[in-house]
Each structure stands twice: as structure tokens, then as C-alpha cells.
Amino acid sequence: MPVGNSMFSAELRQRRETAGYSQRGLADALAALAWDDLRLRVGVDGNLVSRWERGTATPRAPYPDLLCRLFHATPEQLGLRVGLPSQAGPGDGQPAIPFEPRMVIVDRMRRAGSSNVSDNTLDQLERMTVDTVDEYERLGPAALVPRLVEQRGWVEALFDGRQNLRQRARLYRVAARLSGLLGSLAVDRGDLSTARAYCDEAYQLADLVDDDELRAWVRGTQALIEFYAGRYDHCLALAVDGLRYSHGGAQEPRLLAQGQARAAGKLGDARTVAIAVDRARELAHPHPTGTVSPCLALEGYCPARVDGNAATAFLAVGDLDSARRFAFAALARFDAAGMTGPRSLTRIDIALTFLAEDAPEQAVRLVGEALEISATRPIATVAVRAGQFLDAGRRFLPTASMRDLAELAADWQNNARPALPGG
Known part of the structure; x- marks a missing residue:
């Protein structure tokens, strides 16, 4: 904009007076806005504002943006840039349309894309939960609980930062896995109240990301809790609800064998035991010779896991031959x-x-x-x-x-x- 832009000078003076600012007051308002919105310290004073209004000086960055922010106007409306005629603004008898300055939009785009956790970090966090599942039975509660509590706290602290929606969903899934693992470890220690609390948290996180497989995985652990609490009707209900989410996938053999079949056995329902075991064995995931899937398998139960739980279920209904x-x-x-x-x-x-x-x-x-x-x-x-x-x-x-x-x-x-x- 050339020095002597009378349109800008007149528009600035009119808006300043309408807003009730003195020239020094306008300078103070711009300086405060620069710090509050942009964390910039600027040297504007009443003399500079006077020069803008007389047309002897031109606003340079960041003042055009600050003036637009302060007066909720576009550069065209302020006369800072030639553009399409304003359809609504001071001087034409209509109120100004309060579009945001472009820099506000750009800054919002920047913040929307910012994150305190990288995709590589999320990859490692997910790998960490898989490793813990694999180590679960080898290490046991004494070794794993302190590690998992620390990891869960670290993941929780990340929630206070910014992530995009995809990253936040991944972070929720990691947190759900960690809480579910802690719930299982609490079962191993006989602390069923704590186990329920951890698994309720895990299920809530699974719900927040609408993850059916994760919901099914948590339901399997919740069913296990109620089995050892002796609440077999609750165990059965949780297992059946988990099957609603499993869709014939990786978690279905566990829910059928460890949850539904064993609970039905304790309730004396031999027919359901047989049906659940047969279906679980059909869906069991083959495993390399000499290995067995983890008890909290993310990828699904192997035949040995199904058979072990089937034995417990048939024993409960008195079918000793099948159990053995x-x-x-x-x-x-x-x-x-x-x-x-x-x-x-x-x-x-x-x-x-x-x-x-x-x-x-x-x-x-x-x-x-x-x-x-x-x-x-x-x-x-x-x-x-x-x-x-x-x-x-x-x-x-x-x-x-x-x-x-x-x-x-x-x-x-x-x-x-x-x-x-x-x-």
C-alpha cells in the first residue's frame, strides 16, 4: 500500500473513534493483542497511530493482522488492500460481517496439526503392550505391575497434550490395553475390586474409540473376574456381550471357552458347554509346535487354550471323560x-x-x-x-x-x- 492511502487513514480514524480509543489507547490495545494472541512484543505507540491516520506511514507486519483482529475486519474493509467491495461494513449503514482474519485461520490449522506424540512413539507404545501380553505368564505380577503402572501413568500424561484425532484414538487403545492388563494382574493377586475398576476403565476407553475388538477383549477379562468371584451368571452375561462384539474374530474362541463354556458349566448347562466348546475349537488359531498363545491373546486363542478351558467346563457338569x-x-x-x-x-x-x-x-x-x-x-x-x-x-x-x-x-x-x- 503506498504512503498516503486516504481510504485506510479515514477508516482507521473512524473505527478508532467509534470504539472509543485515543491514539495512545489504540496503540496499547494493539500491543496487548500482539502479546495475548501471538506472544509478540511490538513497539507501537500513539505517535505511530497518528502517522497512520495522517497517511505519512504504512502499517507493516504484524500490524495489519493485529488491526484486523482488533476491529474484526478484513484487510479490504480497513482499506489495507484493494479487493471486492464490502457488502456489509461501517459506513454503509449495515453491521460488519465478523469473518476471522486469515492469520487466525492459519494459526488454527497449525494447532490442529500439532501433536505431542509422534507416530513412531505410538508404534513403540503399541509394541510395548504386545510384548507385555507375551511376557505375562513368564514374569507375573511382581515384575509386571510396577512397569505397567508407570507406563499407564506416562500414557495418561500424554492426554494433556495435543494429538490429531487418529493419533488420539491410537493412544486411547494403548491406554485401554494397559488398563486391561492391570485388571488381569489384579485377578492374579486376588484383588477383584481393583480388577473391576481397571477393566471398567479399559472398556470405557474402548467405547470412546468405538473399537469392537477391544471391547470384546475387555469383556473376556471382565468375565474372568466374575468367574473367580463365583458370580457365574455375571460371567456368562459378560461373555455373551463380548461375543456380540467379536464378530467371529480373534477374541471369539476366548469368550466362548473361557467365558461362556466355563460359566455355563458352573450353572449346570451341559448343552451350552458342548456348543460353546465345539465353536471355540473351530475358531481356534493354530500355533507353532511347542508354543501356546498368551492367556490374554490379542491375536486369538490356540487349541491348547481352548482345550484347557473346555476341561474346566466339562468338569463342572460332571462329564469326567470329556474333562480328562x-x-x-x-x-x-x-x-x-x-x-x-x-x-x-x-x-x-x-x-x-x-x-x-x-x-x-x-x-x-x-x-x-x-x-x-x-x-x-x-x-x-x-x-x-x-x-x-x-x-x-x-x-x-x-x-x-x-x-x-x-x-x-x-x-x-x-x-x-x-x-x-x-x-
């Missing part, structure tokens, strides 16, 4: 893979079939092996199942072997903090 068949099939693979928890739990299921057939010595030997296998990593689920075995074998308590086992199991109750119904 599935248990021995699973145990061979659990032993080959060195899976501590499954090796112990499956031995206890087999022991219960022997106990039901009045063969207490074989049964006691298997439970003793189960407790020994898990001695370095005691978990509440093993302690609870051992307690169930002792309850079922009360009539054999006069025998020395059963009394010795009861003493050993009592030590487990103290070390593993077993889950209690309703806990």
Missing part, C-alpha cells in the same frame, strides 16, 4: 511350552476327575505338582482352584497325604492372596 480328555490334550502342550499357570491349573482339573472317582492319592499327587510348579510365581487363581479341590476332598482329610496337601495349600493362601467371591 481335553485336560490331557492341553497339558501336553502346556508342559512342552513351559506355561506355569496353565500347567498348574490343568493338573488341578485332572486331579478333580480322579477325586470324583475316589482315587485321592493320584489326585493329591497332581495338586502337589501344581503347587510346586507355581511355587516361584504364586497366583490367586491357582490358590483358589487348590482350595476348591480341598473342599471337594474333605472326606479324605483323615489321610496323611491330604493333610499334608492342606498345609501346603494354606501357605499358598497367604502368598497368593486368593480371590474371594465378591472381592
Whole structure:
């Protein structure tokens, strides 16, 4: 704009007087706006404003933008730039249309694209949760809980920053996985109240990103919590709700075998047990020889996992032959893979079939092996199942072997903090 632009000079004077500013007051307002909106310190004063109004000086950056912001006007309306005639503005008897200055829009675009977390960081966070699932049974609660609590807190702090919608959705999924894992670890420690809280949080996060697979994964853990709380109707309802989200995908075998079949077994529904187990075995994901899918598998249950849970379900409805068949099939693979928890739990299921057939010595030997296998990593689920075995074998308590086992199991109750119904 050449010096002496009378249109701008007249427009500025009119707008300043209409707004009630003195020339010095306008300068102060521009300086405050520059700091508040742009974090810039500018040297405008009343003398410079006077020169603009006399046409002896031209506003240079950032003053054109600041004037537009202050008066809610476009450069054309202020006479700073030649453009299309304004259809509404001061001087034509109509109020100005309050479009935003272009720099406001550009700055908003910049902020919308800014983020405090990179895609590479999100890749690593997602990898971290997968690694934790893989390490879950090998390391156990004592090693994993402090690590996961720290990671969950770090992810939560990232929410206070800015991310684009795609990145924020990924961050929510990571947070949901971490909370779900902490919920499972709380089950292992027998702290069912804390487990419920973590899983409620995980499910809420899954809902926020409308992720059906994640909802199904969390429902599987929630069903597990209620199974060990002895609330089998709740366990069944949660498993069935999870199946609504699984769509025949990776989480369906777990929900069918660990949730629906086992809960139905405890409720005496042999038909549902059989149907759920058959469907879970159809959907089971093959796994390399000598390996077993993690208990919290993100990619789906392998046949050994399905068979191990099927044994528990058939045992509950009194089908000892099926329970033993599935248990021995699973145990061979659990032993080959060195899976501590499954090796112990499956031995206890087999022991219960022997106990039901009045063969207490074989049964006691298997439970003793189960407790020994898990001695370095005691978990509440093993302690609870051992307690169930002792309850079922009360009539054999006069025998020395059963009394010795009861003493050993009592030590487990103290070390593993077993889950209690309703806990």
C-alpha cells in the first residue's frame, strides 16, 4: 500500500473513534493483542497511530493482522488492500460481517496439526503392550505391575497434550490395553475390586474409540473376574456381550471357552458347554509346535487354550471323560511350552476327575505338582482352584497325604492372596 492511502487513514480514524480509543489507547490495545494472541512484543505507540491516520506511514507486519483482529475486519474493509467491495461494513449503514482474519485461520490449522506424540512413539507404545501380553505368564505380577503402572501413568500424561484425532484414538487403545492388563494382574493377586475398576476403565476407553475388538477383549477379562468371584451368571452375561462384539474374530474362541463354556458349566448347562466348546475349537488359531498363545491373546486363542478351558467346563457338569480328555490334550502342550499357570491349573482339573472317582492319592499327587510348579510365581487363581479341590476332598482329610496337601495349600493362601467371591 503506498504512503498516503486516504481510504485506510479515514477508516482507521473512524473505527478508532467509534470504539472509543485515543491514539495512545489504540496503540496499547494493539500491543496487548500482539502479546495475548501471538506472544509478540511490538513497539507501537500513539505517535505511530497518528502517522497512520495522517497517511505519512504504512502499517507493516504484524500490524495489519493485529488491526484486523482488533476491529474484526478484513484487510479490504480497513482499506489495507484493494479487493471486492464490502457488502456489509461501517459506513454503509449495515453491521460488519465478523469473518476471522486469515492469520487466525492459519494459526488454527497449525494447532490442529500439532501433536505431542509422534507416530513412531505410538508404534513403540503399541509394541510395548504386545510384548507385555507375551511376557505375562513368564514374569507375573511382581515384575509386571510396577512397569505397567508407570507406563499407564506416562500414557495418561500424554492426554494433556495435543494429538490429531487418529493419533488420539491410537493412544486411547494403548491406554485401554494397559488398563486391561492391570485388571488381569489384579485377578492374579486376588484383588477383584481393583480388577473391576481397571477393566471398567479399559472398556470405557474402548467405547470412546468405538473399537469392537477391544471391547470384546475387555469383556473376556471382565468375565474372568466374575468367574473367580463365583458370580457365574455375571460371567456368562459378560461373555455373551463380548461375543456380540467379536464378530467371529480373534477374541471369539476366548469368550466362548473361557467365558461362556466355563460359566455355563458352573450353572449346570451341559448343552451350552458342548456348543460353546465345539465353536471355540473351530475358531481356534493354530500355533507353532511347542508354543501356546498368551492367556490374554490379542491375536486369538490356540487349541491348547481352548482345550484347557473346555476341561474346566466339562468338569463342572460332571462329564469326567470329556474333562480328562481335553485336560490331557492341553497339558501336553502346556508342559512342552513351559506355561506355569496353565500347567498348574490343568493338573488341578485332572486331579478333580480322579477325586470324583475316589482315587485321592493320584489326585493329591497332581495338586502337589501344581503347587510346586507355581511355587516361584504364586497366583490367586491357582490358590483358589487348590482350595476348591480341598473342599471337594474333605472326606479324605483323615489321610496323611491330604493333610499334608492342606498345609501346603494354606501357605499358598497367604502368598497368593486368593480371590474371594465378591472381592
